[in-house]
Every structure is written in structure tokens, then in C-alpha cells.
Amino acid sequence: EEIEELSICKDAQIMIEKAEKDGVVTVWDRFKAQQPQCTFCKQGLSCRNCSMGPCRILPGKERSLGVCGANADTIVARNFGRGVAAGAAAHSDHGRDLLETLDAVANSDTQSYEIRDVEKLIRIANELGIKTEGKETLQIAKELADLLLEEFGIKKGNIGFTMRAPEVRRKLWDSLNINPRGIDREVVEMMHRTHMGVDQDPVSLLLHAARVSLSDGWGGSMIATELSDILFGTPKPVESKVNLGVLKKDEVNILVHGHSPIVSEAVLTAVRDKNNIEMAKAAGANGINLAGLCCTGNELLMRQGIPMAGNHLMTELAIATGAVELVIVDYQCIMPGLIPAMNCYHTKMITTSPKAKFPGAEHIEFNVRNARTQAQKLVEMAIELYKKRDKNRVLIPVEPVPMMSGFSNEAILQALGGSLAPLLDAIKSGKIRGVAGLVGCNNPRRKHDYCHVTLTKELIKNDILVLGTGCSAVAMGKAGLYMPEAASLAGPGLSSVCKALNIPPALHVGSCVDNSRILHLCGLVAKELGVDISDLPVAGSAPEWYSEKAISIGLYFVASGVYTVLGVTPNITGSKLVTDLALDGLTNVVGACFAVDTDPHKMAELMINHINKKRKKLNL
Ligand code: BF8
Numbered sequence: 254e255e256i257e258e259l260s261i262c263k264d265a266q267i268m269i270e271k272a273e274k275d276g277v278v279t280v281w282d283r284f285k286a287q288q289p290q291c292t293f294c295k296q297g298l299s300c301r302n303c304s305m306g307p308c309r310i311l312p313g314k315e316r317s318l319g320v321c322g323a324n325a326d327t328i329v330a331r332n333f334g335r336g337v338a339a340g341a342a343a344h345s346d347h348g349r350d351l352l353e354t355l356d357a358v359a360n361s362d363t364q365s366y367e368i369r370d371v372e373k374l375i376r377i378a379n380e381l382g383i384k385t386e387g388k389e390t391l392q393i394a395k396e397l398a399d400l401l402l403e404e405f406g407i408k409k410g411n412i413g414f415t416m417r418a419p420e421v422r423r424k425l426w427d428s429l430n431i432n433p434r435g436i437d438r439e440v441v442e443m444m445h446r447t448h449m450g451v452d453q454d455p456v457s458l459l460l461h462a463a464r465v466s467l468s469d470g471w472g473g474s475m476i477a478t479e480l481s482d483i484l485f486g487t488p489k490p491v492e493s494k495v496n497l498g499v500l501k502k503d504e505v506n507i508l509v510h511g512h513s514p515i516v517s518e519a520v521l522t523a524v525r526d527k528n529n530i531e532m533a534k535a536a537g538a539n540g541i542n543l544a545g546l547c548c549t550g551n552e553l554l555m556r557q558g559i560p561m562a563g564n565h566l567m568t569e570l571a572i573a574t575g576a577v578e579l580v581i582v583d584y585q586c587i588m589p590g591l592i593p594a595m596n597c598y599h600t601k602m603i604t605t606s607p608k609a610k611f612p613g614a615e616h617i618e619f620n621v622r623n624a625r626t627q628a629q630k631l632v633e634m635a636i637e638l639y640k641k642r643d644k645n646r647v648l649i650p651v652e653p654v655p656m657m658s659g660f661s662n663e664a665i666l667q668a669l670g671g672s673l674a675p676l677l678d679a680i681k682s683g684k685i686r687g688v689a690g691l692v693g694c695n696n697p698r699r700k701h702d703y704c705h706v707t708l709t710k711e712l713i714k715n716d717i718l719v720l721g722t723g724c725s726a727v728a729m730g731k732a733g734l735y736m737p738e739a740a741s742l743a744g745p746g747l748s749s750v751c752k753a754l755n756i757p758p759a760l761h762v763g764s765c766v767d768n769s770r771i772l773h774l775c776g777l778v779a780k781e782l783g784v785d786i787s788d789l790p791v792a793g794s795a796p797e798w799y800s801e802k803a804i805s806i807g808l809y810f811v812a813s814g815v816y817t818v819l820g821v822t823p824n825i826t827g828s829k830l831v832t833d834l835a836l837d838g839l840t841n842v843v844g845a846c847f848a849v850d851t852d853p854h855k856m857a858e859l860m861i862n863h864i865n866k867k868r869k870k871l872n873l
């Protein structure tokens with residue numbers, strides 16, 4: 254296979270070739286070895302939820318029912334529901350870690366963390382009904398932590414941040430009985446419903462899946478975002494660099510990979526320590542270079558301007574540069590394939606979470622109390638490893654590309670002069686025709702980054718402002734779309750707005766849990782206009798998604814009223830009922846649905862048509 258067919262990125266293409274030469278097996282090699290993949294699983298038609306099975310359904314044949322009697326519709330809906338539950342669990346459990354950190358700070362139980370954004374702490378506490386006047390910061394933090402801890406379990410009423418959705422939307426959720434209650438509760442209930450002999454009704458299962466996803470978007474993920482801002486600072490526009498060129502030939506290179514900022518922020522503090530830099534110099538290096546991969550990279554980039562080495566499919570290739578001393582990971586999206594890859598070099602992978610251990614990696618556990626000392630240990634380890642680097646095997650393939658980041662909603666509001674009015678005016682006048690959220694992963698089924706970049710270019714050309722998160726954001730950054738100069742690729746309206754505000758036509762709004770920022774913004778705009786989110790000229794897309802988290806994200810956008818175009822078909826095609834609901838029927842239920850297309854030009858067309866339709870309805 255031609256390397257150009259695997260990725261549009263120069264750094265990836267060069268490194269795939271080097272990986273092959275160095276004997277590194279990559280995700281593409283393993284993907285090939287897995288062909289042909291199981292068509293039952295692909296359609297969602299296999300079930301192993303009990304030990305009378307596993308069952309595989311052949312619709313219309315003698316094998317049209319599982320041993321228990323479950324049919325294709327039930328099995329497809331159950332499998333989909335469990336995927337949503339796993340994705341929501343991942344985001345929300347990450348949110349819980351931030352919450353436990355806030356709780357530890359509030360109770361003076363840690364010296365490794367502090368509250369960096371007191372103003373936001375007070376704002377969020379007030380929003381959730383906590384009286385803050387005359388109270389000490391730590392007291393407010395304690396009350397906020399206590400209140401949010403309840404959101405995870407059984408509480409009376411709904412998840413607090415759902416109040417950020419307009420009232421019509423909340424009423425719709427109530428009428429459908431999908432307004433999320435406790436965060437953990439919805440995930441547990443999905444596991445219950447999908448046990449053999451519980452919920453067999455595909456519509457009922459899908460509605461609960463929607464409720465699970467809403468508990469992620471307006472619950473676990475939103476808590477993760479807001480508490481990360483309170484603990485580590487609310488992002489402000491910042492310039493940094495992206496692609497494998499951010500690795501440095503003459504410095505100790507440390508990569509952080511995973512999702513939570515708890516570990517990566519502690520590592521950053523140690524990396525910036527002057528004594529450590531001196532130690533690195535004594536070891537013959539010019540300094541210590543920290544760079545990110547995937548979403549914990551996005552967290553550091555958004556708040557601290559730390560450069561980004563790459564997204565999901567770049568992780569093995571980063572190791573193949575031969576220039577990486579340590580890869581420090583927490584959890585999610587970390588391919589176990591990194592272990593044999595790093596064994597080809599002097600590189601070491603360190604796991605830090607009790608929830609994510611990898612045989613072959615060294616486990617150095619982080620908790621709220623020891624984070625500083627553990628991070629110090631890791632930096633010293635990286636400096637030692639630098640001495641073992643084989644300089645003849647190092648290849649840093651390209652020069653890095655500049656990118657802007659840090660567009661939290663607070664920062665966007667500030668760029669607009671403190672109110673949403675200029676954005677709404679631009680939308681009303683048609684200078685900006687609409688807003689698109691581009692999110693999600695890479696997937697070896699698709700040419701790496703091709704859909705993210707092509708779709709973004711199409712959208713901005715049509716005067717649609719693009720907000721990017723996760724691995725999609727990294728792709729846009731690498732393509733130069735996150736610089737104000739990219740306004741020249743935008744349509745005349747969007748371009749004029751960008752020039753006036755000196756912002757790029759595509760904005761980096763964060764990691765995957767930060768999709769909650771997009772939900773929040775939709776809620777603010779809808780309230781301001783006095784309409785539902787489903788009335789707004791907005792659309793979402795996950796053009797190269799792979800993970801269960803992305804399924805949850807896609808569904809909470811749809812259940813919140815945002816039309817969402819997927820570039821990879823979910824495993825639901827074995828049920829016509831479920832597929833029809835997802836691609837059409839949901840519109841009558843929640844005012845939005847999914848679409849699937851693999852061609853980014855067609856995806857753009859779908860999104861643009863949708864936005865035009867919504868504009869017309871609003872008489873714009
Ligand atoms: O949470 S975009 S590959 S890194 S799942 Fe994973 Fe997908 Fe990347 Fe971030 Ni999100």
C-alpha cells in the first residue's frame with residue numbers, strides 16, 4: 254500500500270517508513286492483519302451478553318433469534334447502548350478524578366495542587382446555587398465538591414449543569430423521560446437494562462442511551478472541563494506549535510499521553526524546575542522538552558501553550574523518532590501497541606493510574622498527595638534515559654507548524670468584547686453562516702487526518718466558523734488552520750470577522766471532555782435568541798471517530814438538538830429499525846439526527862444544507 258494513502262501528514266508518511274525500517278509494527282500493520290473483520294460484529298449482530306451465547310444473528314434465516322429469543326433490533330440496540338455507556342463512563346470517571354482532586358485541595362489534603370482560577374470557582378459555585386459571599390476560597394471549594402459528588406450518585410432532581418440548556422430543551426427531555434439523573438446511575442442502568450432478560454425494546458434502549466450520553470455531556474464531561482479550569486486555569490488564547498517537529502534533537506523529550514490534566518500538569522511543574530533543567534544540562538542535553546499527545550496534550554496546550562506532538566494515530570510514530578525518553582500516560586486511547594514500539598528504542602512508558610496498567614510499562618502511581626514527588630522522579634528518569642539515546646537512530650521528520658489555542662468560552666466572550674452580541678450579529682447578517690463542531694478521533698479505516706482537514710476547509714470556505722476538539726483539533730492545527738492567516742482560506746464573511754478580531758477561522762476549544770464547552774455555548778446562544786438548540790444554524794461532525802467515547806459524544810450532541818455527521822458507520826446496520834431511527838426518526842423525537850458519509854465533501858454539503866435550512870427557519 255502506498256504510504257500517501259495512509260496519512261495526509263508529511264511527518265506521518267516519513268515516520269511510517271522509518272518505523273518499518275526499524276521493525277516497529279504500527280496500527281496500520283495490525284489493521285491489515287485483522288482483515289477481513291467480522292461482518293456480524295460490524296453490523297452489531299453478535300451478542301455475548303450471556304453464556305447461553307455467543308449468538309450471531311442471520312436475519313430472515315433460522316438463526317434470526319439468539320438462544321434467549323432476542324432479535325436483531327434488540328441486539329443491535331443493546332450493543333450500541335453498552336458502547337454509549339462505556340464512553341460516558343470513561344469521560345465521567347475522568348471528571349470524577351478532577352472532582353476528587355478539588356475535594357483534596359478543599360480539605361488541604363494535597364500540596365501538589367491548588368485553585369488557580371478563584372474567580373471561576375466562585376462563578377461556578379454561584380451558578381449551582383452555592384452562596385459564596387464572605388466565604389473563604391477553600392470553604393467554597395468544599396461546598397462545590399460536596400455538591401458535585403452528589404451528581405455522580407443518587408440525587409433528587411436532575412444534573413445541575415443541565416440548567417445550561419434552554420428550558421424548551423429540558424422540557425423535551427422531561428417529556429421523553431431522558432433528563433439525566435445521577436451520572437453513574439445512568440451508566441449502571443444501561444448495564445442493567447442490557448443484561449439478558451431486561452429491556453428488549455430497541456426504542457426504549459435507545460432513549461436510555463440518549464439519557465446516558467446526556468449525563469456525560471452535561472454531567473461528567475462538563476464537570477471535568479469546569480473543574481480543570483478551576484484547578485489549572487481557564488484557557489486564554491495562546492500560541493504554540495504542533496506536529497512531530499516539536500520534538501527536540503538536543504533536549505530530553507518527555508511526552509504526556511492520555512486525558513486527565515492531573516498527571517500532565519504535575520509533570521509540567523517538574524519539567525519547568527530550574528534545578529531539573531540544570532541536571533539535564535549536566536547530562537549533556539540542552540534542556541527538557543515536554544510535548545503532548547492526544548487529549549492530555551490538548552489540556553496542556555489549551556492552558557499552558559505546551560506544544561502538541563500529534564493525535565491518536567501519531568502516538569507510535571512519535572516513539573519511532575527515536576528521540577523520546579519517556580512517554581507518561583494516564584488513561585484512554587493509549588494503544589498497547591506502544592509497548593513493543595518503545596522496546597525498539599531506549600524509550601520507556603510509564604503508567605500512572607491504578608485504572609490503567611500496561612504489562613511491559615513501568616508503573617509509578619500518582620495520587621493527589623504524591624504527584625509532585627512522582628513527577629520529580631519521572632523527570633530524573635528521563636534525564637538518565639537521555640544518556641542512552643542512540644543519536645544515529647534519531648529522525649525528527651519536519652519543522653513544527655505554529656497554532657493558536659486556548660479558546661475557552663470565556664476567552665471567546667472576551668475576544669467578542671464581553672458579550673455574545675457581536676457573534677449573533679455576525680450570524681444574523683450572514684457574515685458567519687453558522688457554527689460547526691468538529692470532534693473526535695483518527696481511525697485506520699480512514700486516511701489519517703484527511704477528513705478532518707478537508708471538511709474544515711470546505712466549511713470555512715462557506716463562512717462556517719469551526720470549533721475543534723480532541724484529535725480533530727490536532728489535525729486542523731497541523732494543517733495551519735489554527736492561525737489567523739488561515740482566514741485567507743475562509744469565505745469573505747468569515748474572513749472579515751476573523752481579520753477584525755484577529756482570530757483564526759477554526760478555533761481550538763479543547764480536549765474531548767471540552768465538547769462540553771460547545772454544548773454550553775449552544776445553550777448560551779439558544780437562550781439569548783429565545784429558541785431551542787435544535788433551531789440554531791449549527792452542526793457537528795466526528796469524521797474519523799473510533800472510540801466508544803465518540804459514540805457518547807455524537808449521541809449527546811444529537812440528543813441536545815445538534816445534527817451530527819459521522820465519517821465512520823457505527824455498528825448498527827444490522828437493524829433497519831435502529832438505523833432508520835438514528836439517520837432520520839430521531840428528528841421527530843429530539844429534533845436532530847445522525848448522518849453518515851465517508852466523503853468529506855459530501856459531509857460538508859450535508860452540514861451546509863442543514864445550516865441553511867435552519868437559517869431559513871429563523872428568517873435569516
Ligand atoms: O478523548 S479524539 S482518539 S484522544 S477519543 Fe481518543 Fe478520540 Fe483522540 Fe481524546 Ni477523544
Ligand code: SF4
Pocket residue numbers: 300301302303304305306307308319320321322323328449
Ligand atoms: Fe445470545 Fe441472548 Fe445470551 Fe445474547 S443474551 S448471548 S442473544 S442468549
